[in-house]
Amino acid sequence: MSTGVTVALLGQPNSGKSTLFNALTGLRQHVGNWPGKTVEKKEGSFTHKGKEYKVADLPGSYSLSANSDEEVITRDYIASGEADVACILADSSQLQRSLFMLADYAGIDVPCFLLLNMSDVAAEQGKKINAGAIEEKLGIPVIPFSATDKKSYDVFYEALGTVIKNKGMLNVEKLNTQYESIIGYREIYELIPENVIPGYSAMWIAVKALENDKVVMAKLRAALDDQTYSRIEDAKKNAQGAVATGGCKFAWIDDILEKAVDAGDKKISLSFLDKIYTSRIWGKPAVILTVLLGLIASFIPAIPLMIVGSLILAVKAPVMGVLSSIGCPEILTLIIGDVVIQSFSYIFKMLGFVFGVTLVFGLLEEVGVMARISYVFDNTMGKLGLQGKSVMPFLVSFGCTMGGAAGARVIDNWGQKVLTIALAWAVPCGAAWATVPMLSTIFFGPGAVLVIVAVLLTMLLHMWITAKIFGAKLVKKEDRYGMIMELPPYHKPKWGALFRYVFGRTKETFIRVTKVIMLVCGVFWLLSYSPSGENGGILYTIGVAIDPVTRLFGMPWQLFLSYVASAVGKEGAIGVISALYNGGSYSAGFMDAMNGAATAGNLNELLLANVSKPEALAFIFAITFNMPCVVALAATYQETHSAKWTSIIVLYYTVVSLVLAFLAYHIGLLIW
Amino acid sequence: MEGLLKLLSDGHARTVEMLAAELDTSVSDIARKLEYLEIIGVIRRVSLSNGGCSGNCSGCGGCSGHTGDGKRDSAPCKGCIPDEGFKNMGVMWEVV
Numbered sequence: 001m002s003t004g005v006t007v008a009l010l011g012q013p014n015s016g017k018s019t020l021f022n023a024l025t026g027l028r029q030h031v032g033n034w035p036g037k038t039v040e041k042k043e044g045s046f047t048h049k050g051k052e053y054k055v056a057d058l059p060g061s062y063s064l065s066a067n068s069d070e071e072v073i074t075r076d077y078i079a080s081g082e083a084d085v086a087c088i089l090a091d092s093s094q095l096q097r098s099l100f101m102l103a104d105y106a107g108i109d110v111p112c113f114l115l116l117n118m119s120d121v122a123a124e125q126g127k128k129i130n131a132g133a134i135e136e137k138l139g140i141p142v143i144p145f146s147a148t149d150k151k152s153y154d155v156f157y158e159a160l161g162t163v164i165k166n167k168g169m170l171n172v173e174k175l176n177t178q179y180e181s182i183i184g185y186r187e188i189y190e191l192i193p194e195n196v197i198p199g200y201s202a203m204w205i206a207v208k209a210l211e212n213d214k215v216v217m218a219k220l221r222a223a224l225d226d227q228t229y230s231r232i233e234d235a236k237k238n239a240q241g242a243v244a245t246g247g248c249k250f251a252w253i254d255d256i257l258e259k260a261v262d263a264g265d266k267k268i269s270l271s272f273l274d275k276i277y278t279s280r281i282w283g284k285p286a287v288i289l290t291v292l293l294g295l296i297a298s299f300i301p302a303i304p305l306m307i308v309g310s311l312i313l314a315v316k317a318p319v320m321g322v323l324s325s326i327g328c329p330e331i332l333t334l335i336i337g338d339v340v341i342q343s344f345s346y347i348f349k350m351l352g353f354v355f356g357v358t359l360v361f362g363l364l365e366e367v368g369v370m371a372r373i374s375y376v377f378d379n380t381m382g383k384l385g386l387q388g389k390s391v392m393p394f395l396v397s398f399g400c401t402m403g404g405a406a407g408a409r410v411i412d413n414w415g416q417k418v419l420t421i422a423l424a425w426a427v428p429c430g431a432a433w434a435t436v437p438m439l440s441t442i443f444f445g446p447g448a449v450l451v452i453v454a455v456l457l458t459m460l461l462h463m464w465i466t467a468k469i470f471g472a473k474l475v476k477k478e479d480r481y482g483m484i485m486e487l488p489p490y491h492k493p494k495w496g497a498l499f500r501y502v503f504g505r506t507k508e509t510f511i512r513v514t515k516v517i518m519l520v521c522g523v524f525w526l527l528s529y530s531p532s533g534e535n536g537g538i539l540y541t542i543g544v545a546i547d548p549v550t551r552l553f554g555m556p557w558q559l560f561l562s563y564v565a566s567a568v569g570k571e572g573a574i575g576v577i578s579a580l581y582n583g584g585s586y587s588a589g590f591m592d593a594m595n596g597a598a599t600a601g602n603l604n605e606l607l608l609a610n611v612s613k614p615e616a617l618a619f620i621f622a623i624t625f626n627m628p629c630v631v632a633l634a635a636t637y638q639e640t641h642s643a644k645w646t647s648i649i650v651l652y653y654t655v656v657s658l659v660l661a662f663l664a665y666h667i668g669l670l671i672w
Numbered sequence: 673m674e675g676l677l678k679l680l681s682d683g684h685a686r687t688v689e690m691l692a693a694e695l696d697t698s699v700s701d702i703a704r705k706l707e708y709l710e711i712i713g714v715i716r717r718v719s720l721s722n723g724g725c726s727g728n729c730s731g732c733g734g735c736s737g738h739t740g741d742g743k744r745d746s747a748p749c750k751g752c753i754p755d756e757g758f759k760n761m762g763v764m765w766e767v768v
Binding site: 062063065067094096097100242243244246250254270274278365368370371374375381382392410484485487488 | 691704707711715718762763
């Protein structure tokens with residue numbers, strides 16, 4: 001029996017090569033490795049009309065460049081002469097893209113034919129392909145085909161027979177004309193003698209030289225004299241590269257497909273929402289409105305947990321009453337009431353906001369709106385001197401600054417990484433989103449929304465100013481790049497996954513917050529506790545001493561100590577407030593409250609009685625823009641590897657938060 | 673292609689649709705060119721999962737802050753990012 005003809009199957013991944021190979025060879029196939037490589041080698045054989053054919057299923061690869069072992073093996077196998085015919089497969093449903101393999105093949109001196117595979121899929125998409133017109137331009141058989149449809153194999157065998165008989169070669173004239181437009185192509189082309197690398201035309205080699213294909217360059221160095229090789233190297237220095245050659249290949253593909261493919265193109269137009277989000281004028285207002293509406297909407301799912309928080313507070317007085325009546329020591333009664341029950345009341349109220357914010361923003365991410373938000377913010381990123389991907393650390397920072405700082409590690413440029421982290425600190429984290437709305441609601445009622453708006457606007461201004469201050473030192477102008485984004489389609493949320501995330505996050509927050517608040521509240525309560533019931537305790541003494549200074553920033557000493565505690569964790573601030581306004585210094589008022597005095601039925605009213613609105617506003621701004629927490633500080637050091645910059649950032653945030661508190665207080669005095 | 677690259681490098685974010693509109697071409701044309709530019713290493717895809725932390729990077733402190741027990745844990749923080757990262761954030765590329 002004659003050894004017959006060898007057919008090499010060539011195509012990009014998922015072009016249907018393996019389906020064709022299996023259909024042709026059935027069980028007559030064997031799998032091994034290419035010599036010296038870990039790349040799989042699949043060979044088989046089939047008989048058609050009494051003739052024996054060998055088939056090689058070449059590794060699927062995007063092109064025939066030297067980007068991977070697969071690509072080099074593929075092209076060398078074909079050019080070596082082992083294959084008599086190359087059968088090139090292209091995906092009919094996306095010819096514009098999948099003919100790139102054919103364009104990269106052009107110039108290899110082996111007869112070939114083109115299979116427009118998955119033509120059934122293309123037809124379903126409404127694409128009409130005139131294979132005859134393509135065939136005319138290419139000069140090789142071009143057949144619509146479906147590897148999964150046995151009936152279409154007759155035309156395959158027929159085309160194979162034609163190519164073997166005519167030794168049909170791909171017409172590359174127009175592609176060559178395209179290449180002529182590349183600076184440096186002609187010069188290099190003329191330096192390459194025909195057949196210098198067997199199996200490849202001078203055009204193909206010249207293009208690979210322009211693309212800086214290392215394998216081809218090594219072969220040229222071996223085959224050419226030193227002078228010619230250096231002239232090629234010199235010509236390359238001023239020549240255009242792979243971007244230009246790729247452009248030519250795409251232009252050639254478009255020329256082939258022109259009038260041969262009716263794509264049945266439904267004009268893709270942006271949806272109404274996307275027109276707004278991507279608008280240069282309306283994009284930012286739309287995003288800001290979306291975020292605000294999201295925050296307001298997040299109050300709704302927060303309600304049930306807030307009710308739980310209030311119910312816990314409601315049991316405080318009866319529980320303490322019972323404890324007193326059964327003769328429980330006063331200090332224990334106070335610890336259970338002031339520290340434990342009071343803290344849990346706050347914890348549940350905070351959890352309400354965490355749950356609400358996570359649910360609403362998780363939902364926005366699920367339906368695809370978050371991608372639009374990050375897109376709109378990207379332009380702002382550019383103005384801040386950052387890369388597009390800084391968006392992600394910022395988004396993560398809304399949840400947790402530590403996550404944001406750790407997320408900044410995807411930014412390779414050190415300066416941009418440090419700047420990203422420095423700015424991420426200004427983004428109020430999950431703990432801030434839990435404490436700030438709660439405190440705002442206590443002090444400002446429905447006006448809390450306005451406070452949150454003010455916090456968000458301050459955040460933007462803060463980031464802008466911080467970028468201007470630090471950016472000049474950290475980021476050079478030439479380091480700044482644009483970003484390309486493929487916006488995802490809007491789609492229905494997967495509720496199961498969303499709720500798993502939301503409940504997971506709420507649970508994690510509950511555990512963390514409980515630890516911090518109980519600990520901080522407990523310690524501060526003990527420090528401020530005075531057995532006599534009169535003003536006293538260590539903290540009181542210190543507090544009164546520093547009070548004149550802290551009031552400069554609009555904060556009584558109790559709030560200032562809460563602010564200091566917020567550097568450990570924002571939740572800590574709540575613990576301190578809870579302890580100090582319940583503790584020794586206010587014990588008389590508190591006892592009244594506990595005994596059901598109408599004037600101070602709960603801590604909220606106690607707070608309102610002791611803290612003025614301007615002071616509350618100052619405190620809210622101070623804790624929001626204070627350093628996020630000690631863990632974020634550690635993460636910042638870990639990512640920047642710079643104690644200097646970490647210290648600068650800490651110092652900067654402390655100063656800025658106090659300045660903001662000062663401003664908020666004085667603005668508050670003007671209002672109230 | 674050169675025109676596309678110029679737009680990619682000018683510091684403005686654009687969607688694929690906007691690139692197509694500015695270059696007077698189709699979205700599929702932009703998509704195939706982005707694919708090519710990614711393969712030749714001119715642009716690269718931005719990772720959107722847990723800050724790109726695969727847990728293999730040296731010096732990675734993981735997310736010990738969230739476990740609360742001080743143990744190093746390189747798994748994504750449940751409190752920071754949804755499991756397996758952000759799923760519906762689209763695809764982002766940047767110029768290398």
